[in-house]
Amino acid sequence: MEQQTFLNILPILIVSTTTIATIFVEAFYKRSDNLIYWLSIVSLILTLIYSILTINVQNLNFSNTLHSGGITNLFYFVLSLTSLLVIISARDYLLRAKYHHGEFYILIFSSLLGMMLMASSRDLILTFLGLELMSLSFYVLAGYNRKVLFNNEASLKYFLLGAFASGFLLYGIALIYGSAQTTNILLIVNEFNNLLLKPLFVLGLVLLLIGFSFKVASVPFHMWVPDVYEGSPTVVSALMSTAGKTAAFAALIISFYGSTTSQVNFEIVAKIISYLAIASMLIGSITAIAQTNLKRMLAYSSIAHAGYMLIGIASANKLGMSGVIFYLIVYSFMNVASFILISLMENDFEKRISLNDFIGLANTHPWYAAIMALMMFALSGLPPFGGFFGKYYVFLAAIKADLTYLAVIGVISSVISAYFYLRVVVYMYFRTNEERKDIFHTSADNFVLVLCTLFVLQLGITPNLVLDLITRFLP
Amino acid sequence: MTLEQITFIILALIGLTSALMLIIQKNPVYSVLLLILHFFALAGFYLLLNAQFIAVLQILVYAGAIMVLFVFVIMLLNLSNEEALKDPFNLRKIIASIFGVVLILQFGVFFFIKAKDDLNVTISPNSIEAGSIKKISEVLFSTYLIPFEVTSFILLVGIIAAIVLAKRKFE
Amino acid sequence: MIPLKYYLILSAAFFSIGIIGVLTRRNAIIIFMCIELMLNAVNLTLVSFSSFFGDSSGQIFVFFVMAVAAAEAAVGLAIIIALFRNKLTINVDEVNIFKW
Numbered sequence: 001m002e003q004q005t006f007l008n009i010l011p012i013l014i015v016s017t018t019t020i021a022t023i024f025v026e027a028f029y030k031r032s033d034n035l036i037y038w039l040s041i042v043s044l045i046l047t048l049i050y051s052i053l054t055i056n057v058q059n060l061n062f063s064n065t066l067h068s069g070g071i072t073n074l075f076y077f078v079l080s081l082t083s084l085l086v087i088i089s090a091r092d093y094l095l096r097a098k099y100h101h102g103e104f105y106i107l108i109f110s111s112l113l114g115m116m117l118m119a120s121s122r123d124l125i126l127t128f129l130g131l132e133l134m135s136l137s138f139y140v141l142a143g144y145n146r147k148v149l150f151n152n153e154a155s156l157k158y159f160l161l162g163a164f165a166s167g168f169l170l171y172g173i174a175l176i177y178g179s180a181q182t183t184n185i186l187l188i189v190n191e192f193n194n195l196l197l198k199p200l201f202v203l204g205l206v207l208l209l210i211g212f213s214f215k216v217a218s219v220p221f222h223m224w225v226p227d228v229y230e231g232s233p234t235v236v237s238a239l240m241s242t243a244g245k246t247a248a249f250a251a252l253i254i255s256f257y258g259s260t261t262s263q264v265n266f267e268i269v270a271k272i273i274s275y276l277a278i279a280s281m282l283i284g285s286i287t288a289i290a291q292t293n294l295k296r297m298l299a300y301s302s303i304a305h306a307g308y309m310l311i312g313i314a315s316a317n318k319l320g321m322s323g324v325i326f327y328l329i330v331y332s333f334m335n336v337a338s339f340i341l342i343s344l345m346e347n348d349f350e351k352r353i354s355l356n357d358f359i360g361l362a363n364t365h366p367w368y369a370a371i372m373a374l375m376m377f378a379l380s381g382l383p384p385f386g387g388f389f390g391k392y393y394v395f396l397a398a399i400k401a402d403l404t405y406l407a408v409i410g411v412i413s414s415v416i417s418a419y420f421y422l423r424v425v426v427y428m429y430f431r432t433n434e435e436r437k438d439i440f441h442t443s444a445d446n447f448v449l450v451l452c453t454l455f456v457l458q459l460g461i462t463p464n465l466v467l468d469l470i471t472r473f474l475p
Numbered sequence: 476m477t478l479e480q481i482t483f484i485i486l487a488l489i490g491l492t493s494a495l496m497l498i499i500q501k502n503p504v505y506s507v508l509l510l511i512l513h514f515f516a517l518a519g520f521y522l523l524l525n526a527q528f529i530a531v532l533q534i535l536v537y538a539g540a541i542m543v544l545f546v547f548v549i550m551l552l553n554l555s556n557e558e559a560l561k562d563p564f565n566l567r568k569i570i571a572s573i574f575g576v577v578l579i580l581q582f583g584v585f586f587f588i589k590a591k592d593d594l595n596v597t598i599s600p601n602s603i604e605a606g607s608i609k610k611i612s613e614v615l616f617s618t619y620l621i622p623f624e625v626t627s628f629i630l631l632v633g634i635i636a637a638i639v640l641a642k643r644k645f646e
Numbered sequence: 647m648i649p650l651k652y653y654l655i656l657s658a659a660f661f662s663i664g665i666i667g668v669l670t671r672r673n674a675i676i677i678f679m680c681i682e683l684m685l686n687a688v689n690l691t692l693v694s695f696s697s698f699f700g701d702s703s704g705q706i707f708v709f710f711v712m713a714v715a716a717a718e719a720a721v722g723l724a725i726i727i728a729l730f731r732n733k734l735t736i737n738v739d740e741v742n743i744f745k746w
Contacts, residue, residue, distance in 0.1 A: 149732050156738070
């Protein structure tokens with residue numbers, strides 16, 4: 001391996017080496033849990049720093065299968081930052097539940113490796129393998145505590161539906177291979193216009209989309225989302241709903257980048273994407289109203305958010321693609337913070353947090369209530385928080401691509417969703433009962449929450465900085 | 476009819492019958508055996524398509540290793556005579572079956588009418604070379620080096636999963 | 647000489663039979679076997695494309711799919727064993743304790 005190639009794929013090497021190193025530490029060193037915790041944090045920070053430092057060096061490695069630098073490093077940064085935030089606060093959660101083992105970190109790292117490969121891959125075979133690596137780790141993480149029935153059931157559901165969906169994804173890839181005679185994404189994207197004339201390719205693209213819809217948690221494979229988010233350990237749900245979505249959208253953006261709605265036959269695909277987007281937004285927002293369990297509510301809101309992001313893909317222009325990436329960044333911080341706030345109220349894997357647990361939180365824990373309220377405002381898309389600009393860019397892209405009806409339905413769905421987000425705020429601030437709430441906060445959790453809050457505020461105040469960065473690196 | 480066509484028809488019949496029997500079979504052990512039979516039929520197709528290496532792998536890995544794992548688990552959980560596994564016949568099954576049949580017809584229409592221009596290729600003279608171990612390993616260790624390394628991680632996750640979820644004493 | 651479309655329609659039929667199985671059966675292990683059936687149908691599609699094009703990458707993809715299927719079998723069966731120990735059933739209808 002040449003030295004330059006080695007440097008290019010260093011983030012992936014760091015993460016994979018840590019995975020292996022963790023196994024050895026776990027095997028040969030007693031009381032290894034703390035060591036593994038710090039080892040993971042250090043290697044994630046190294047990945048973060050390195051991917052930012054080398055963001056300008058763009059390269060294709062290993063016969064055009066692996067891209068490095070530019071947008072890939074941006075995705076590396078977001079994915080490893082999300083994992084870092086989750087890992088920092090996960091330890092105390094696992095210690096509270098008395099189920100803290102090194103395997104948790106190994107699985108988080110292998111899923112991160114899979115996600116990074118999905119974001120950097122330029123070959124459908126590698127994308128598929130990255131996706132499977134991520135999913136297999138998530139199946140296990142969802143059932144992490146095997147003594148808890150909730151965890152078992154979540155992981156069985158996730159596994160069966162996930163494997164079913166990857167069957168569709170694989171069939172899509174096979175048909176694309178059959179029509180393009182190659183699996184290299186760059187070659188396929190170059191030939192996009194000619195290939196779209198072939199019905200075989202269009203069918204492949206649609207099947208690929210259906211397969212990805214599972215991973216991004218949108219219709220038609222959305223049934224697993226509420227059950228799995230509710231049943232999994234809360235920190236795992238935090239990672240699945242943010243980094244998992246980011247990686248799947250990264251792969252979608254890479255495969256669909258270079259398409260425009262004006263292309264022949266792409267309108268069929270764009271139409272299918274917009275139907276999926278409409279269905280996800282409406283089903284997500286309307287069903288979430290009926291939920292009293294907070295994790296289920298966030299799960300349905302996750303479906304709705306996947307719908308908003310699909311609008312950006314359907315509009316198939318540069319603003320749409322960069323809008324989706326911006327949205328994903330904001331969404332990661334908002335959702336990680338919300339899930340971690342929920343995890344602070346749980347002391348074991350079987351506790352279920354409902355809306356009633358939030359009554360009077362403003363009196364007992366004003367700071368936590370304030371952060372939760374801020375996250376709910378941001379998730380519902382109120383200005384001046386980051387969530388607003390995510391939606392704004394995506395809707396603007398839809399209007400530019402003559403898909404105004406998508407933007408209109410998006411706004412309607414946002415208005416509906418404001419109801420259940422603001423309901424949490426009402427419960428916290430305007431209802432009281434005497435019962436004293438326990439919040440198991442530690443300095444690690446506080447650090448993560450403050451960091452997320454700062455990022456969400458920052459993205460709301462100066463969204464242009466980040467958007468310009470994204471636009472610069474989109475080829 | 477040539478020998479190739481006769482073989483194709485026989486293999487197709489075996490494949491279809493075993494797949495159909497699998498999904499209506501009550502006893503999971505029989506289902507596993509039918510799936511193994513199905514895999515043998517697939518291996519036959521791979522030989523017809525000049526993919527010798529994949530045909531061997533199909534039998535060694537799928538029929539030999541993966542399905543043995545299935546049999547082990549079914550025996551371990553002693554599922555073959557379990558009451559909880561009764562599968563009542565109901566409306567959902569009828570709808571799903573109709574859906575499946577429609578899907579097959581759709582695919583048929585698609586491959587035979589809509590996409591028939593894309594599929595007008597004859598088997599390539601290179602196919603024997605493309606299916607040989609030599610050619611496959613050449614491409615595997617040059618172009619697909621990174622995917623090959625990734626599979627090792629995927630198998631590693633499989634091992635860790637077994638430890639996390641199924642090891643008897645996990646403290 | 648068998649035309650490509652016969653291989654494709656056959657694998658599409660296997661794929662659809664797999665889908666019917668997943669939708670109709672309630673035994674987790676049989677559902678999992680039906681998913682294996684679907685993956686193998688895709689493998690047949692890949693190999694036939696690969697042979698008709700004279701291009702090895704389709705067969706290499708099949709090789710990777712087999713590796714993934716092996717890992718998936720380990721993970722899936724471990725999940726099923728973990729569930730069975732807690733609940734003594736692998737009927738997916740009884741697994742549904744979550745409300746919609």
